[in-house]
Amino acid sequence: MSIASLFQDAFGVEPAGTATVPGRVNLIGEHTDYNGGNVLPAAIERQVHVGFAPDAGDQFIIKSTRFDAVVQRPVGDPKRDDWTDYAVGALNKARALGWLEDGARLLIESDIPDGAGVSSSAALITAILRAVAAAIGEAPDPVEIAKQARSVENDYIGMPCGIMDQMAVGLADKGKALALDTVSLDFDVIDIPSDWAFVVLHSGIRRELSDGRYKERFEECEAARQSLRADHLCRLNAAQDAAIKTLPAEQQRRVRHVVSDHKRAIEAAIAMRNTDFDTFGDLMNDSHASYAEMFEASHPGIDALVATATRLGARGARLTGGGFGGCIVALVEADKADAWTKAVLAEHPKAWRV
Ligand code: GLA
Numbered sequence: 023m024s025i026a027s028l029f030q031d032a033f034g035v036e037p038a039g040t041a042t043v044p045g046r047v048n049l050i051g052e053h054t055d056y057n058g059g060n061v062l063p064a065a066i067e068r069q070v071h072v073g074f075a076p077d078a079g080d081q082f083i084i085k086s087t088r089f090d091a092v093v094q095r096p097v098g099d100p101k102r103d104d105w106t107d108y109a110v111g112a113l114n115k116a117r118a119l120g121w122l123e124d125g126a127r128l129l130i131e132s133d134i135p136d137g138a139g140v141s142s143s144a145a146l147i148t149a150i151l152r153a154v155a156a157a158i159g160e161a162p163d164p165v166e167i168a169k170q171a172r173s174v175e176n177d178y179i180g181m182p183c184g185i186m187d188q189m190a191v192g193l194a195d196k197g198k199a200l201a202l203d204t205v206s207l208d209f210d211v212i213d214i215p216s217d218w219a220f221v222v223l224h225s226g227i228r229r230e231l232s233d234g235r236y237k238e239r240f241e242e243c244e245a246a247r248q249s250l251r252a253d254h255l256c257r258l259n260a261a262q263d264a265a266i267k268t269l270p271a272e273q274q275r276r277v278r279h280v281v282s283d284h285k286r287a288i289e290a291a292i293a294m295r296n297t298d299f300d301t302f303g304d305l306m307n308d309s310h311a312s313y314a315e316m317f318e319a320s321h322p323g324i325d326a327l328v329a330t331a332t333r334l335g336a337r338g339a340r341l342t343g344g345g346f347g348g349c350i351v352a353l354v355e356a357d358k359a360d361a362w363t364k365a366v367l368a369e370h371p372k373a374w375r376v
Pocket of ligand 1: 052
């Protein structure tokens, strides 16, 4: 059923605006986006659909097809630590932008898993902003929407993320990767070679970005940046680079990860343009090792899944997203992807293909 029909069923009126936005998988470049580095995400097939209508009252009336209950939250309501926060934060933002006067009705249908590192929240916030804009006949620049969506996460949710996810879900299309410079926001859309498959497997280990460990890494990077007097950790000059060794050992490791993953994101974009499968795979493997050992953001269960992935024939595999659980992404030859996936999942019964 279309999101418009689902909305009509739920609320008895037609939606004034609808939007559909995909989740994303990050192929390489982790925790580089708030450190002035490059990233290389791609859209996944799973999507969120949103139907929206303005409502004359002073309530946001929110329903997800995942749950029976309709949640009502007052306009302007502060965060209360449940899933509707993303909707309320986005609708509050729409009001601040002058796109919405009073309350709203919202229907959400999504098959993007949450807590998986595939940007369910960025997709939801982006879809809501787009649906509200559509209702007033506007289709704002996707980069502008991405900045507003990020500010919902940073300022309302309190998650100090960079802009990768919001740019990826807003700009990446099926079969393409987005080579993004997170400082200039210049980007290049690259065709993923048709004989490559990026298979996304959920480890079965859930993680919450709001659980504090993402923020802890953000703060470690920020402390290092200040000590090095750098604008961006991923873009150190020679003197700043030489000064890394004066930092506390833990911060040195964090910096080494983001500096090297930024370089790998640039090299990976080149490898993809050159359809250089082997180089791309090597970069993914190096990225995982750095994420696990230097950034200490992996998990034994994830490392085991990555090891199986490469042992059974993936050219490269790594933990993707904010870390500490969620999904891995593996580069496999497209015609072997299904058989490879079956073999990996047979050894990891808690994992599943996204
Ligand atoms: C989360 C954040 C992004 C990015 C990644 C790690 O997805 O939302 O901004 O920092 O983690 O690369």
